[in-house]
Amino acid sequence: MLPAPLTMEVRRGAVAQLGVLLADSRVATSGRVAVAVGPGQGDLITDLIAPTLREAEVFRVADGSVDAAVALGGQLRKGAYEVVVGVGGGRTIDATKYAASLAGIPMVAVATNLSHDGICSPTASLVYDGGKGTFGVPMPLAILVDLDFVHAAPESLVRAGVGDVVSNLSAIDDWQLGNIERGEPFDGLACSMSRTAAEALIGRNDSIESDAFLTVLAESLILSGMSMVIAGSSRPASGGDHEILHAVDQLFPGTSNHGELAGIGAAFCFFLREDSSKTTRIVDCLRQHKLPVTPGDIGLSNEQFTEAVVLAPSTRPGRFTILEHLRLSENEVRGRVADYVRAFGS
Structure with a gap:
């Protein structure tokens, strides 16, 4: 048996339809969803997901460091979330993957950039003590790629x-x-x-x-x-x-x-x-x-x-x-x- 994401979608408008996509794929049925966004496009992403994820709680991920991931993991443990959605580039997704593993909940990756294969990898590359380390984490439960954001990325x-x-x-x-x-x-x-x-x-x-x-x-x-x-x-x-x-x-x-x-x-x-x-x-x-x-x-x-x-x-x-x-x-x-x-x- 091969592990694979429940769903994988690559298209424009994926972020705006995030709530519908999660419900359709039965990833989140109760609406108890945490969303982690990076510092760059956090406000825009929050506005886009609001109509379809009204009860989602949004957390800001400061950077791609172990400290940021651990801090997010602590926040996730305090809430009864079904899933955490990491929306952003590689640093945000890697930090969210690690935080999800600490909190013991599944993670959905919504990529707004295509800079490396961390979108679906079972690892998280995080900065600590001035260096960079690779940490084993579970593979994302579902993967979405929003081409609107990718086109807007550097x-x-x-x-x-x-x-x-x-x-x-x-x-x-x-x-x-x-x-x-x-x-x-x-x-x-x-x-x-x-x-x-x-x-x-x-x-x-x-x-x-x-x-x-x-x-x-x-x-x-x-x-x-x-x-x-x-x-x-x-x-x-x-x-x-x-x-x-x-x-x-x-x-x-x-x-x-x-x-x-x-x-x-x-x-x-x-x-x-x-x-x-x-x-x-x-x-x-x-x-x-x-x-x-x-x-x-x-x-x-x-x-x-x-x-x-x-x-x-x-x-x-x-x-x-x-x-x-x-x-x-x-x-x-x-x-x-x-x-x-x-x-x-x-």
Whole structure:
């Protein structure tokens, strides 16, 4: 038996019809619903849901930190809520997922952005003590994506979702490498779902301006999250690419966003594999969607990116990827970074 959301809808106007959608899918029948909104669009979202969720209590999530999630969890425990609905971008949804797990109630994700696959993933990425950690949480009970809000979101954040999804291809190769070299258990169904999510985007000629593309992007991000639920870990969507991402976050916080870093990490990992076909395919996709390709595109020097690649394996102890397999010295990494920049720098 496979875990899956009760309902999944990607369309315009999802936020305004939230009450109807929850009732139709039998997620909330009594009306005891808590709604968590982020600081940016909180007032607008509150006004939109008021007509169909009259008795809902709205809570503001200050940021994507552990402290904010714990505070929300405490508020949720005080009320007899059937469900909590997280409405917003990745930080709001992740904080709400964690808060729901603390309160012991189901959570519905209503995404207003498509920057990464946290919409449906069984993890929450939260800031604590100046760093960032990943916490296991239950998968959302239902998922809605409002394309009106997605169109209004910053383009760079929406495009970033493409980088996160296509990095699945690198993660899959790393997982297969771990299976061959270390005998690590491998889940073919989770792998298939993760690969399908990435391939659905790479073959398209349109971009985030169209509802059709955004629908596929949303579905791909959700499918990617579900692949992690099936695998029981982030393995099908997180390999050496995400190790590099986390290292950059640790060393140079605020450098770029999750999806952009995942895309660069994936391209560089394929370059380390000396797989020119896949490297070019990833790079072409990133460029098509105006995503960064080289360290310089996100304001990092070759030396800074080298430092991140060297640190990367320590961010996921026990995970085996192309980085652990090659075990390159710092000088060797420095040389490969220079080669990569020469090959794909603009």
